[in-house]
Amino acid sequence: MVTFKQVVDCGSFTQAARELKHSKSFVSGEINKLESRLGVRLLNRTTRQLSLTHAGELYYRRCQNIILEAQQIEQQLTGQQHSPQGNLRVSCPVSFALAHIRPILGEYMTLYPEVIVELELNDQLVDVVADGFDLVLRASAELDDSSLVSRKLTDVETVTIAAPDYLQQWGTPSSPDELGQHRTINFRSSINQNIWQYQDQSGRQSTVKVNSHLLTNSAEMELAMCIAGQGIARVPKLVLNNEIEQRVLVQLFSDFRPEFTDIYLIYPNRKYLPSKVRSFIDFLIDKLGR
Structure with missing residues (x-):
């Protein structure tokens, strides 16, 4: 999984091999074994470039969180501090985002410059896990029963x-x-x-x-x-x-x-939240929570 993420981040097997301090053939072999085990093609390969398939894009999104979470668990166990970083995918109702998120988002980005915010304004009911979101803000009088974590932010x-x-x-x-x-x-x-x-x-x-x-x-x-x-x-x-x-x-x-109407924060039920998600949740609660 780490090898696959490195190949995508580098855009080539050769550069990924340098970063991982392995041979190009080893890296290529690891990707082949991964695709064989999953039964899907993750990368489209040409002589000039690599591109993600649809399955590869979904797998890559989840890999990012899993790898980062594993690193954070190790750091928590060893007492190390970890600053929020990486891509943060958030879905939010359009009206609420324009009225309440827009005035404060710049402050969050200044506080955490290593976090890349992907904010999708969407009034549809998105699937937190299947659609690859780290956090969803949802307006509702009540919520479906779910294994996800839901926390009221405001109304x-x-x-x-x-x-x-x-x-x-x-x-x-x-x-x-x-x-x-x-x-x-x-x-x-x-x-x-x-x-x-x-x-x-x-x-x-x-x-x-x-x-x-x-x-x-x-x-x-x-x-x-x-x-x-x-x-x-x-x-x-x-x-x-x-x-x-x-x-x-x-x-x-x-x-x-x-x-x-209540506004809820919804996120996957994970014991160890990535610091990028925890920092954004804490920021929203501090600025908008009642």
């Missing part, structure tokens, strides 16, 4: 909104119980995507099943379609840009208690 206020044109055509619901009679724009998720919950000022819980006229994995698209009068939406308040104040949109049920 964001959500609001129920509609355009004046929609309310003029379809009427204004006086309570959440009337939402079942309306067209709604909903965020697509695997967990209770058609169930909206509210609490009145006395604490009484209302659970409403809504009829989704549009399902999307983008809060920005929800907002745009709501402004276009296509239905009632419930979106994070940080998506808005003064549309309520400017009366482009109307906030519904403002006499109810504020609604919140």
